[in-house]
Amino acid sequence: MAKGDISTYHEDGQWKNKVEGSSRAANVHDTKAEAQSKGRDMARDRHVEHTIRNMDGKIGEKNSYGNDPRNIKG
Secondary structure (H helix, E strand, C coil), X not given: CCCCCEEEEEECCEEEEEECCCXXXXXXXXXXXXXXXXXXXXXXXXXXXXXXXXXXCCEEEEEECCCCCCCCCX
């Protein structure tokens, strides 16, 4: 992931959002839905990618909110 992208993940019984490049979580939530919503807002504000991981750590979903380098017509 690029520096500044947002990652939503499960750790120590809590759901967390982390800005890539930082050493710790930006915020902590009790449910995945709460963390995912806050992570989405953070990614939209920063115009970066948001990666949502499942409890097992595998990527479940990825969304990009700007700064897409591909130029596809259609």
